Amino acid sequence: MSILIDNNTQVIVQGITGRDGSFHAQSMLDDGTRVVGGVTPGKGGQYVGKLPVFNSVAEAKAATRANCSIIFVPAPFASSAIREAAENAIPLIVCITEGIPVLEMIENYWFVKSKGLRLIGPNCPGLISPGACKVGIMPGLIHQKGPIAVISRSGTLTYEVVDSLTGAGLGQSTCVGIGGDPVVGTSFVELLELFEADPQTEAVALIGEIGGNEEEQAADFIQHRMKKRVAAYISGRTAPPEKRMGHAGAIVSGGKGGAAEKVKVLTDAGVIVVDIPDEFPEALKK
Amino acid sequence: MKLHEFQARELLRQFDVDTARGTVVTDAEDAARAAAAIGGAVMVKAQVLTGGRGKAGGVKRALTPEEARNATQAILRLSIKNLPVKRVLVVEALPVVREFYVGLTVDRQHRLVECILSAEGGVDIERTAESSPEKIVRVPYFDKSINNKTPFAADVKTVFGENAEKASELIAKLYRLFNEKDCSLLEINPCVLTADGRLVAADAKIILDDNALFKHPDLEQYRNAEEYGAAEIDARRSGLSFVSLDGTVGCMVNGAGLAMATMDLIRHFGGSPANFLDVGGSSNPEKVLAALKILLSNPSVTAILINIFGGITRCDDIARGIVMAKQRLAIRQPMVIRLTGTNGAQGREILGKEGTTAVLGMTEAVRRVVAMTGGAL
Numbered sequence: 001m002s003i004l005i006d007n008n009t010q011v012i013v014q015g016i017t018g019r020d021g022s023f024h025a026q027s028m029l030d031d032g033t034r035v036v037g038g039v040t041p042g043k044g045g046q047y048v049g050k051l052p053v054f055n056s057v058a059e060a061k062a063a064t065r066a067n068c069s070i071i072f073v074p075a076p077f078a079s080s081a082i083r084e085a086a087e088n089a090i091p092l093i094v095c096i097t098e099g100i101p102v103l104e105m106i107e108n109y110w111f112v113k114s115k116g117l118r119l120i121g122p123n124c125p126g127l128i129s130p131g132a133c134k135v136g137i138m139p140g141l142i143h144q145k146g147p148i149a150v151i152s153r154s155g156t157l158t159y160e161v162v163d164s165l166t167g168a169g170l171g172q173s174t175c176v177g178i179g180g181d182p183v184v185g186t187s188f189v190e191l192l193e194l195f196e197a198d199p200q201t202e203a204v205a206l207i208g209e210i211g212g213n214e215e216e217q218a219a220d221f222i223q224h225r226m227k228k229r230v231a232a233y234i235s236g237r238t239a240p241p242e243k244r245m246g247h248a249g250a251i252v253s254g255g256k257g258g259a260a261e262k263v264k265v266l267t268d269a270g271v272i273v274v275d276i277p278d279e280f281p282e283a284l285k286k
Numbered sequence: 287m288k289l290h291e292f293q294a295r296e297l298l299r300q301f302d303v304d305t306a307r308g309t310v311v312t313d314a315e316d317a318a319r320a321a322a323a324i325g326g327a328v329m330v331k332a333q334v335l336t337g338g339r340g341k342a343g344g345v346k347r348a349l350t351p352e353e354a355r356n357a358t359q360a361i362l363r364l365s366i367k368n369l370p371v372k373r374v375l376v377v378e379a380l381p382v383v384r385e386f387y388v389g390l391t392v393d394r395q396h397r398l399v400e401c402i403l404s405a406e407g408g409v410d411i412e413r414t415a416e417s418s419p420e421k422i423v424r425v426p427y428f429d430k431s432i433n434n435k436t437p438f439a440a441d442v443k444t445v446f447g448e449n450a451e452k453a454s455e456l457i458a459k460l461y462r463l464f465n466e467k468d469c470s471l472l473e474i475n476p477c478v479l480t481a482d483g484r485l486v487a488a489d490a491k492i493i494l495d496d497n498a499l500f501k502h503p504d505l506e507q508y509r510n511a512e513e514y515g516a517a518e519i520d521a522r523r524s525g526l527s528f529v530s531l532d533g534t535v536g537c538m539v540n541g542a543g544l545a546m547a548t549m550d551l552i553r554h555f556g557g558s559p560a561n562f563l564d565v566g567g568s569s570n571p572e573k574v575l576a577a578l579k580i581l582l583s584n585p586s587v588t589a590i591l592i593n594i595f596g597g598i599t600r601c602d603d604i605a606r607g608i609v610m611a612k613q614r615l616a617i618r619q620p621m622v623i624r625l626t627g628t629n630g631a632q633g634r635e636i637l638g639k640e641g642t643t644a645v646l647g648m649t650e651a652v653r654r655v656v657a658m659t660g661g662a663l
Contacts, residue, residue, distance in 0.1 A: 020598070076500060101468050101498035102392055109397045125597070139597050139628055154543020156595045159627060160648060163595070180542060182394045182470075209543055212394045235546035238531070238553045239562070246527040246542025246564040248497055249394070254412045259550075276551055278649050 002129030002174040003149075003194040003201075004092060004118070005068065009133045012060045012090075013038040013051075014081045015072035020096070022048045024072065024137050031140035033133050036064035057088045068092040070126060070135050075099035078122065079108050086112045086119075094135050095122035095185070102248070105183040112185060119185025123248065125155035125177035136177065138162075146171015148284055149195040151188055152207035153180055153214065153247070157235060161205055161277050168281030173200040180247030182211070188218040196226050203229040203284045206271070208262060210236030211250045215262040223269035231272040231283035234259045287494045290333045292375050293508045294490035301463040303456065304486045308377030314358040320376040321354035327379035330357040332364060332371040335513055337410075337491075342366040347379060369512060380488055385476035386446065387411055387422075388457060390464045392471075398426040399464065401438070401457065403445040407476035452485045467505065468498030517561075517580050524576035526565060533558025534659045536581035536590045536619070538574070540565050540599040548593045551648065557656035560587050567598040574607025575614065582615060589658040590621040593648055594633075601625045601633030609640050620658050624651035 011028065015021040016038025026049060029035050037052045037060050044055035054060035057069065069090045073081040078097040085093045093112065100108075100122050112119045120127060126136020131145035138159060144166045152158040158177055165172065176191055178184050188206065195201045208215040215234065222230050237259040239245045241252045252258045263273050272283040289297070292310040299305060309320045310333060321328045332344030339345050344366050346357035354376060364371045385407035393400035403423045406414055415422055423445055425438050439454065446453035456477070464472045471493040478488040494505060511519065521528030527542065535552050539545035542564045549559040561584070565577050581587055594604050604625060611617065625633045625644040634644045645651045 075497065099497045101501065102470060102495050103399070103465060103468055103498070106392070106397050106399070137598055142627075152543070154541060156539075156541025156597055156599075157543030157547050159595050159597055160544060160547070163626075182392055183397050207543065209546060214395075217395065233547075235543050235550060237550045238559060239546060239549070240529070240531065243529050244496075245529060245546050245562055250542060250546070276554060276649060277547060278647075 001198055001200040002132060003191070003198050004174060004176070005127060005129050005133040005135055007132050009068050009092070009135065010034045010036045010064060010066045011068045011070060011135055012036060012057070012064060012066040013070050013072065014057065014085065016040055016048050016051065016053055017043050017046070018072055021072035024070075025049070025051060027137070027140070028134050031128075031134040032131070033135065036066055057084045057090065061088050061090065066090065068135055069094070071095040071097060073097060079104045082108045082119065083111055086115050086117055089115060090117065092118050092120070092135075093185070094120045094124070094126050096124065096126060096137060097121075098123040100181070102182050105181060109183060109185060120176065121179040121185060123181045124179035124184070125158060127174060127176040129174045130172050138175070142166055143175065144171035147173060147200060147202035149173050149198070149201040149204045150175035150207070151191050151204065152177050153209050153249070154207055154235065157207055157277065161207055161233070161280050164278055165205065165281055165284070168285070170281055170284060173198060178214075180249050182249040188214045189221045192218060192221050192226060192230075196228055201228065203231070205280050205284060206230055206232040208232060208234045209247070209250050210234070210239050210245065210252050210259050210262075211247070211257040213257065216265050219265045219269035219271065222271055229284065231274060231280055232266050233274050233277055233280065234262045234266075287496055287499065287509060288335045288513050289492040289494065289508050290335065290373070290510065291331065291490055292333055292373070294492040295487070297463060297467060297492060298487050298490055301459045303459050303463075304484055305490075306377040306380055306486055306488055308375055310373050310375050311358070312373050314355045314362070317358035317374060317376050318351040318355040321348060321351040324376065324378050328354055329377050329379050330354055330361060331375045331377065332361045332366060333373040333375055334366045334369040334371055335510060336367045336369055339366060344371060380478050380486055381481035382478050383481055384479040386453075386479065386485075387475045388453075388460065388477045389471070389473040389475070390460055390469065393426050396426050399461070401425045401461070403441065405445050411473075411475060449479060449485065456485050467502060468495045469493065470495045517583060521563070521580050524573060524580075526563060526573065526577055526580070528580060529562040530584075531559050531561050532586070533560045534586055534588045535655055536560045536584060536587035537593070538563050538565055538577045538581060538590070539593045540567070540595065544593065544595060548591065548648065548652065551652045552591070552656060555653055555656045557652075557659050560584055565599070571603055571607035571610055574604055575611045578611040578615060578617070582617065582619070588619060589655050590617075590619050591651060591655040592621065592623045592625075593651060594625050594627070596625075596627030596630060596633075599627070600629045601627060602629045602636060605633035605636035608642070609636060612640065612642075622651050622655040622658070624648055
């Protein structure tokens with residue numbers, strides 16, 4: 001078992017004729033994912049490799065029975081892409097795009113939620129259940145199937161941690177990048193809840209960073225509602241206040257969202273907080 | 287993107303919000319003239335992109351044009367939190383009856399816009415939040431039709447009492463501004479109740495959502511060079527994400543999370559990072575060249591660390607960029623390169639041909655570079 005995606009996930013790629021969309025459609029196929037087609041308005045009838053391109057999500061869904069969409073559409077058009085997927089009742093919508101205005105994301109979030117669907121991201125690497133399905137942009141090679149769940153607000157830092165887990169013989173159940181924006185579709189807490197119930201997952205690696213209070217909410221959930229082991233790492237300990245560190249959501253503002261505070265709250269909740277990413281395997285094996 | 291008070295006032299007036307009468311000036315004679323035109327007592331306020339202006343002596347009351355001239359001279363000599371004051375705002379001194387606080391911000395946790403109200407304005411709201419949280423009312427809401435309604439009447443009544451109706455009108459205008467201009471913060475502190483019964487925005491702070499600026503070409507004129515250093519502006523132009531720090535290890539990393547972790551690891555092993563730099567996803571060799579140029583423009587940099595875990599980023603692209611930079615730039619500082627992930631072997635081979643070796647692990651790379659800058663190994 002894994003969470004959210006598995007062998008039955010059938011993926012369409014919104015923005016498949018773009019540079020990133022076409023590259024990652026192929027990469028997902030190479031990693032064994034059932035990519036069934038793509039959407040680019042005005043390019044219906046074309047092919048990207050062997051994948052059919054449709055004019056709309058509705059057409060793509062009717063022809064392919066897709067149950068998941070991954071979005072590579074540029075920021076100015078990404079909100080309407082998310083809404084189109086939601087209007088067509090795609091159960092899992094993964095948005096990779098960076099740079100969507102935060103007030104649009106608030107509207108997108110409530111729109112997707114009102115339809116009873118799930119959004120991952122935006123500004124995220126997507127998710128992977130090694131050996132079964134990848135709906136994202138992460139290098140598949142570094143992953144291995146196993147008992148460790150990984151949740152993260154970052155992309156490359158997640159690869160770093162996954163690589164060290166795999167190197168230490170610890171495979172992964174599902175790895176999810178929730179995104180680096182202030183408002184994201186799915187929170188750490190929602191994923192922790194799914195992992196706590198997932199029989200394949202034995203322990204969770206949580207990769208947080210400065211800004212917001214995702215980690216504080218996670219700590220509260222772990223302390224009161226979780227039995228499985230959780231280890232965490234928080235990046236941005238050396239970040240100056242009021243400066244955005246790359247991610248739109250990574251900012252210590254008004255004295256809130258600092259790394260020290262997050263480390264303390266997680267530690268108090270019984271989470272093993274590692275000082276450097278390399279220490280994850282040891283913390284999770286204990 | 288942060289706005290100056292005088293810029294925020296312009297936006298507020300566009301949305302029909304009452305502000306104190308005044309002008310922004312850059313020299314003392316103009317300040318005296320402005321004060322004379324306003325008539326009566328004025329406030330002279332430093333225009334810098336930071337809080338705590340009052341405590342730093344950046345806000346002075348002047349009763350005459352002469353006093354306004356002197357106050358302006360003094361304020362224009364100040365640097366507040368390392369930001370030199372180049373402009374002052376001369377505004378009428380309002381007949382204050384009471385000071386309130388009104389703020390709008392994004393509530394990340396509840397995915398809503400949050401309205402924050404307090405009957406104790408004019409002081410640092412974060413301090414009030416800590417010392418007496420009961421004096422602050424937080425109302426999460428997000429509803430585009432709010433403009434046509436009286437928003438959350440009961441809460442407004444609690445804070446504003448008999449002035450609740452006026453306050454509701456003001457909040458509706460602020461909300462419309464927040465929404466239409468894609469703000470991430472809009473703060474009126476203090477919001478002054480005057481002797482003649484008006485609610486006036488006596489000070490204003492606005493931060494705009496950088497991600498939404500593409501929708502608002504009219505706001506581009508408000509971009510302030512002083513919000514970022516020269517290196518940060520250069521970096522932005524090259525499509526890089528960069529923040530200056532005060533250490534000695536120049537860092538170039540792909541991905542924001544990994545870039546922060548790299549800085550933290552440098553500190554962990556006893557070194558000090560000179561910057562945050564994310565070269566971004568699909569980085570081409572030119573971007574690497576631009577990034578290294580920016581690192582080298584900082585005289586404090588005594589060693590360089592390149593930390594790449596290729597995903598979308600291809601290590602061979604990075605390696606070609608490094609080779610190009612070595613040929614074109616005079617790099618005197620020692621360099622430690624960590625290259626792994628997508629096309630890692632090709633990347634390391636390209637470097638190897640030029641006599642440069644790359645390491646595989648991040649921890650090892652950081653230890654090495656810290657040793658070079660005299661930190662503990």
